[in-house]
Amino acid sequence: MTRKAPSLPLLSCMLAGSWIVSDNALAALLDDSKANLELRNMYLNRDYREPGTATSYGEVWAQGFIARLESGYSEGTVGFGADVIGMLGVRLDSGKGRVNGASGGGGIGMLPLESDGSPVDDYSELGVTAKARISKSTLHLGTLQPMLPVVQYNYTRLLPGTYSGGLLTAQEIEGLTLHAGRLTEYNLRDQSHRQDFPNDIDSFDLLGGSYAVNPQLTASYYYGRYDNTYKQHFAGLVHNLPLAEGLNLRSDLRYFQTDYDASGVGRNHFLNGMFTLSAGAHKFAAGFQRMSGESxxxxxTGSDPYSTNLSTYWTFNRQNEDAWQLRYDYDFVGLGIPGLTFMTRYISGYDIESSAGNNGKEWERNSDLVYTFQDSTLKGLRVHLRNVTYRAGQVTGPGAVDIDENRVIVSYTLPLL
Structure with missing residues (x-):
């Protein structure tokens, strides 16, 4: 596989600058440094409920290692530093006939594949990020993992995806956080190399931020432009309303408008939201979405949609798709078992436009049981059991294949500094 080195001259200059400092400045930089190693063991099996296809069952078991080193900043008006992330994925069990998807399934997406379709034994990535700080503003150049409404890196398999580029974050005004950035390359969750965006797309630019109007209400706006493909506006509101002792109502509203420049597809409107009632150890939630337009x-590429209906298997963002969701969470601390949590949700999408017609439907059900060890010996060890059922009714396109799926994720983060 082709490996591409970062092609940002300024990154090298800043890296050099971060070390050409006085002994006192270097000591401050090292004193604020932190490092950890995340061990992530993941098993996934997927039963494709599509009789007569070449691949009806997928199964992968692998071990991931994710090392992160984050330096502090050198002293001075402008502080310099550097972050490093190193990732290694090792196949424990799988084979050529168990990693490819059924018709329309798109594969499991957990390990890179050889030219003959068999999974690799291991894969890795090394990312370096130079950073600078002035007052309460920071600039990061290099490997990025943004979590913003217009771009979110994916971490739903063994190793997380990454991007290359620059991101400026400013927090000079209390309650206001601003972002501006450009992404030029991406690395998918099941790849070990960075690459240019497809279809001759040079970059993705973003600008926006969020403002805490008061402790209960936060408003946000972001703009994104995917080169000559589309431009996008996002507006969001999050509100927390205390109702009584131990009772709270959270409202999360999100709206996107996407305009396609070169493709001629047109405009898309996407409104979605979630209302969550917290009552002690219980959470009851209801979500909705309305999708309209010509696209x-x-x-x-490589990003998850910022949608309240983003689920384990599917994204529920097909053309003109409306959807609703019901969700329930329980924290077993209410029964005297701290560290144990449960979640189940059901999402139903309908009125989907596809080549199969304009009344397509799909639904997904997820159930999660998570336990994080609390005692001193195994403290921080996390066991995550996940069950997924997805059904596509009169829908064609990516991912439109019935599946039953189980995942087991065992993770532990070991502090190094």
């Missing part, structure tokens, strides 16, 4: 929601 689908714009999402850049």
């Amino acid at each position: 689908v929601l714009g999402v850049i």
Whole structure:
């Protein structure tokens, strides 16, 4: 596989600058440094409920290692530093006939594949990020993992995806956080190399931020432009309303408008939201979405859509798709078992436009049981059991294949500094 080194001259200059400092400045930089190693063991099996296809069952078991080193900043008006992330994925069990998807399934997406379709034994990535700080503003150049409404890196398999580029974050005004950035390359969750965006797309640019109007209400706006493919506006509101002792109502509203420039597809409107009532150890939630227009929601390569209906298997962002969701969470601390949590949700999408017609339907059900060890010996060890059922009714396109799936994720983060 082709490996591409970062092609940002300024990154090298800043890296050099971060070390050409006085002994006192270097000591401050090292004193604020932190490092950890995340061990992530993941098993996934997927039963494709599509009789007569070449691949009806997928199964992968692998071990991931994710090392992160984050330096502090050198002293001075402008502080310099550097972050490093190193990732290694090792196949424990799988084979050529168990990693490819059924018709329309798109594969499991957990390990890179050889030219003959068999999974690799291991894969890795090394990312370096130079950073600078002035007052309460920071600039990061290099490997990035943004979590913003217009772009979110994916971490739903063994190793997380990454991007290359620059991101400026400013927090000079209390309650206001601003972002501006450009992404030029991406690395998918099941790849070990960075690459240019497809279809001759040079970059993705973003600008926006969020403002805490008061402790209960936060408003946000972001703009994104995916080169000559689309431009996108996002507006969001999050409100927390205390109702009584131990009772709270959270409202999360999100709206996207995507305009396609060169493709001629047109405009997309996407409104979605979630209302969550917290009552002690219980959470009851209801979500909705309304999709309209001549296209689908714009999402850049490698990113998850910022949708309340983003689920374990599917994204529910097909053309003109409306959807609703019911969700329940329980924290077993209410029964005297701290560290144990449960979640189940059901999402139903309908009125989907596809080649199969304009009344397509699909639904997904997820159930999660998570336990994080609390005692001193195994403290921080996390066991995550996940069950997924997805059904596509009169829908064609990516992912439109019935599946039953189980995942087991065991993770532990070991502090190094």
